[in-house]
Amino acid sequence: MALTVLCLSFVVFLLLGVPVAIGLGLSCIATFLVEGLPFETSVQMMTSGMNVFSFLAIPFFIFSGELMLHGGIADKIVAFARSLVGHWRGGLGLANVVASTLFGGVSGSPVADTSAMGGVMIPIMKREGYSAAYAVNVTTHASLSGALMPTSHNMIIYAFAAQAATGMIGDTPVHGVSIGDLMFAGLIPCFWIMVCMLVAARWQAVRYGFPKSPDGRSLVHAFPGWGTVLRTFIASLPGLLVVGIILGCVMKGIATPTEAAAVAVTYSLVLTAFIYRTMTREKLVKSLAKASRTTGIVLLLIGVSNMLRYQMAYLEIPDSIEHALLTATTTPWLMLLYINIIQVFLGVFLDMAAHILITTPLFLPLAIQMGVGPVQFGMMLLLNCALGLVHPPVGAVQFVGCAIGNVSIGEATKSAWPYYLAIFVAINLVTYVPWFSTWLPSLITGHNVL
Amino acid sequence: MRIAPLLGRLSALNAVLARWALYIACACLAGLLVVVVYGVVMRYAFNNAPAYVEQVSLLLVISVAMFAASAGVRDTTHIGMDSLVSILPAKVRLAAKLLVQILTILFALALTFGGGELALSLRGDTIPTLGISEAFRYAPVVLAGVAITLFAIEHILALWTGKEVARSWH
Numbered sequence: 001m002a003l004t005v006l007c008l009s010f011v012v013f014l015l016l017g018v019p020v021a022i023g024l025g026l027s028c029i030a031t032f033l034v035e036g037l038p039f040e041t042s043v044q045m046m047t048s049g050m051n052v053f054s055f056l057a058i059p060f061f062i063f064s065g066e067l068m069l070h071g072g073i074a075d076k077i078v079a080f081a082r083s084l085v086g087h088w089r090g091g092l093g094l095a096n097v098v099a100s101t102l103f104g105g106v107s108g109s110p111v112a113d114t115s116a117m118g119g120v121m122i123p124i125m126k127r128e129g130y131s132a133a134y135a136v137n138v139t140t141h142a143s144l145s146g147a148l149m150p151t152s153h154n155m156i157i158y159a160f161a162a163q164a165a166t167g168m169i170g171d172t173p174v175h176g177v178s179i180g181d182l183m184f185a186g187l188i189p190c191f192w193i194m195v196c197m198l199v200a201a202r203w204q205a206v207r208y209g210f211p212k213s214p215d216g217r218s219l220v221h222a223f224p225g226w227g228t229v230l231r232t233f234i235a236s237l238p239g240l241l242v243v244g245i246i247l248g249c250v251m252k253g254i255a256t257p258t259e260a261a262a263v264a265v266t267y268s269l270v271l272t273a274f275i276y277r278t279m280t281r282e283k284l285v286k287s288l289a290k291a292s293r294t295t296g297i298v299l300l301l302i303g304v305s306n307m308l309r310y311q312m313a314y315l316e317i318p319d320s321i322e323h324a325l326l327t328a329t330t331t332p333w334l335m336l337l338y339i340n341i342i343q344v345f346l347g348v349f350l351d352m353a354a355h356i357l358i359t360t361p362l363f364l365p366l367a368i369q370m371g372v373g374p375v376q377f378g379m380m381l382l383l384n385c386a387l388g389l390v391h392p393p394v395g396a397v398q399f400v401g402c403a404i405g406n407v408s409i410g411e412a413t414k415s416a417w418p419y420y421l422a423i424f425v426a427i428n429l430v431t432y433v434p435w436f437s438t439w440l441p442s443l444i445t446g447h448n449v450l
Numbered sequence: 451m452r453i454a455p456l457l458g459r460l461s462a463l464n465a466v467l468a469r470w471a472l473y474i475a476c477a478c479l480a481g482l483l484v485v486v487v488y489g490v491v492m493r494y495a496f497n498n499a500p501a502y503v504e505q506v507s508l509l510l511v512i513s514v515a516m517f518a519a520s521a522g523v524r525d526t527t528h529i530g531m532d533s534l535v536s537i538l539p540a541k542v543r544l545a546a547k548l549l550v551q552i553l554t555i556l557f558a559l560a561l562t563f564g565g566g567e568l569a570l571s572l573r574g575d576t577i578p579t580l581g582i583s584e585a586f587r588y589a590p591v592v593l594a595g596v597a598i599t600l601f602a603i604e605h606i607l608a609l610w611t612g613k614e615v616a617r618s619w620h
Contacts, residue, residue: 017535018550019528021519022557029560043564047591050515051508056486059479059514255490262486285476289619292475296518297528299511351529 003315006031020354021300028307035314042307049306050299053258054179055160058302059295060261061153064242064268065107066287071272071279073239074116077102080232087223090205092128093138096121097201100142101194102236105243108151110389110397113143118404129211132407133415138201140401140412141419144386145193147352148186148379150246151264153298155182156257157353158378160302161360164309167368169450177374179257180250181449184441185375189383189430196422204418238271251444298353305357312361322366332370336431339363340384347388351396355385373450376430379437383427390416390423455616456608464604467597468524468618475518482510501579509577509586516594523554524601525617547609554602562595 006027013023025046032042068074081099085091100117107113118139125135147154156179163176204210242264249260272279312318329335343363346355360381367377389397395409402409430436434450441449455461489503522528535546565588572584601615608615 013553014531015534016546016550016553017530017532018553019523019530021528022554023530025560026553026557029557039560040564040567043561043588043591044568047512047565047568047587050512051587053504053508056482056507056511059482059511060486063479063483254494259486259490262483263490265483266487288476288479289472292472292479292514292518293522293527295479295514296475296516296520296522299515300519300528303515349531354529 002031002034005034025304045307046303049303057156057258057261058153060265061108062294063291064265065109065112066291067268068106069112069116070283070287074120076236078120080236083224083228083232092125093201096138097142097197101145104146105149108149110143110146113146114397114400122405132405133412136401136405136412137416140390140397142197145190147382147386148190150183157356161357162374165364181441185437193426200418200422301353335370343384352385376434376437379430453614456613465618468521471517471521475514478510478513505580513590516590520594520597523598551602551605558595558598565591
């Protein structure tokens with residue numbers, strides 16, 4: 001009965017258009033009442049879900065991303081990427097991929113990345129002989145790497161969702177996941193996403209002859225010289241340093257990830273206000289307000305998902321799903337394929353934070369049984385969620401990109417298949433080759449990261 | 451076609467409430483940053499980490515979350531899935547939207563009464579290192595519940611009269 005109330009009410013609320021956090025909260029409260037538990041326990045669980053010191057990193061990463069977005073860092077990163085690869089066929093597309101990956105590291109948010117990079121790159125690309133759909137697709141898909149960067153607040157959300165995971169992989173016990181391990185784990189997958197996107201962008205540019213003038217003439221520019229490359233790199237270096245500061249603080253044990261995130265915000269403020277001098281009072285207030293708003297949305301979701309976690313454990317839902325999937329197959333590669341297919345399907349409907357919070361407790365125990373550790377699973381999950389950001393109907397990144405490029409979602413989706421293929425390759429590499437996500441954190445931390 | 455904004459006393463009151471909820475959230479976020487950075491500086495520069503940093507931070511973060519979340523209800527910034535509702539006939543769509551607001555009120559009432567109950571039952575306990583009542587932890591939950599109820603009622607009035615709620619923050 002309680003299980004029916006929980007599942008049915010949540011699906012109905014979701015389809016009705018009730019905000020996910022409110023719908024999830026109501027379903028859990030209704031289930032508490034059906035089980036005869038006092039409903040204030042649910043409110044206490046929601047509050048305790050938000051009251052975890054480690055997750056203070058979430059508002060800080062969101063705030064840092066907003067400061068970088070409004071602080072004009074994007075222009076400097078674009079200038080560097082353009083001077084480096086802008087002279088090749090499809091050069092601006094390649095420069096866009098490099099710049100979006102680098103800015104993803106600075107902002108940690110695909111939406112902020114697309115807003116910043118798209119605002120700078122898409123108009124330039126359209127002006128210089130690239131189609132609007134090409135410019136939008138390159139920007140939106142390359143920005144997805146932001147979800148796996150050390151500055152990503154979604155990584156902290158995953159750490160929260162995975163904190164109760166336990167099990168054994170070989171002889172190694174698994175207890176939750178370290179935020180520090182996750183921060184390093186995302187770097188190699190990000191690099192591979194960039195490589196896959198570069199291949200896709202280059203292939204499409206060669207195929208359609210971008211850049212070209214309206215009369216079909218080629219518009220490839222000359223290499224500006226290594227002096228320009230060095231000059232633009234030095235100009236963009238202070239912005240890029242934010243990633244180094246976070247990783248350095250965590251690696252050297254100077255600060256916890258939460259404190260490192262707070263230091264990153266302070267650095268972003270000092271950089272944009274006193275070094276680049278691009279931060280005005282109005283931009284600061286806007287960044288603060290947007291960061292507060294996003295924090296409210298994300299933390300309410302985290303709070304209510306704590307109620308859900310309790311209910312899922314109480315009703316043994318992960319065990320039931322595990323049983324159902326294990327009946328279908330016990331072959332690890334096939335099981336991981338099923339998990340990925342379900343994740344991609346859910347990503348079409350669910351927003352990233354909700355997706356992480358709802359599906360991690362369901363699939364992580366199963367993944368651990370299949371020999372996939374919580375760090376590797378986190379990378380798989382984040383990539384699957386990221387794919388949902390560039391796919392209708394709730395593809396927030398695609399909406400932003402199409403609005404900037406003034407192109408319809410249908411038109412952009414039609415020519416997006418090389419980029420979907422690129423992400424598909426990246427997801428499979430991360431799923432089936434643990435090295436991509438576990439080698440670097442194991443090397444840096446000195447313990448066996450799974 | 452541009453839809454006229456809902457006017458009246460409740461709208462005026464809610465506009466002020468939502469703006470102040472976001473101001474408080476912004477102030478708490480700025481305060482959170484100051485407190486955490488102060489903690490890091492004190493620990494590394496003076497080897498004297500203040501014990502209250504963690505508890506103050508947790509109080510501030512719950513305030514950011516609840517005040518910003520309540521303002522988000524008025525400005526409809528919360529994430530939802532409206533693709534199914536948008537293809538329904540106009541009358542059914544209106545009924546669905548009204549139902550969403552009624553459900554929002556139910557959630558807000560649960561926050562208000564659940565949070566109030568917890569604040570009352572824990573008012574005798576103190577937050578470690580701060581020495582203030584545990585009830586303070588639940589105060590933002592209760593206040594957000596009241597604000598969300600008022601915002602959802604305003605949305606119901608707007609839907610009923612064919613108007614829209616003007617955003618309090620652009």
